[in-house]
Amino acid sequence: MNIAWYLVVSAIIFCIGVTGVLVRPNPLVILLCLELMLNAANLALVAFSRMWGNSDGQVFALIVMVVAACEVTVGLGLIVAIYRRRMAVNVDELNELRG
Template identity: 80%
Template structure:
């Protein structure tokens, strides 16, 4: 398959992730949609690495995976802390910082 097809799939997944972040209200699902976007970027990186025949893009994809794991850990910790304090798990209700 041509490399362009992989990039098209990556673009579609990224756009779906953007739609999810904008539409959904639960911070948990928003984190899932962020994962979708990071994975789309990973797919593009690996596709470009295949295109150039070098492995640097794959190393970059692995580092992105590490950063995504860190982001998930901290994000889920925040959600658990919100739940413990009895706050609503809903981004439309959490608007204390909105001016």
């Protein structure tokens, strides 16, 4: 398959992720949609790495996976902390800094 096909799939997944972040009110699902966007970027990176025959893109993809894992850990910790304080797990209601 041509590299362009992989890029098309990557673009579609990225747009689906953007839609999810904008539409869903639940922070858990928003984190999942962020994962979708990061994975779309990963697919593009690996596709370009294949295009050039150079493995630097794959190293970059692995670093992106590490950063995504960190982001998920901290994000889920925040959600658990919000839940512990008996606040609604909903980004529409969590719009104040005073907590």
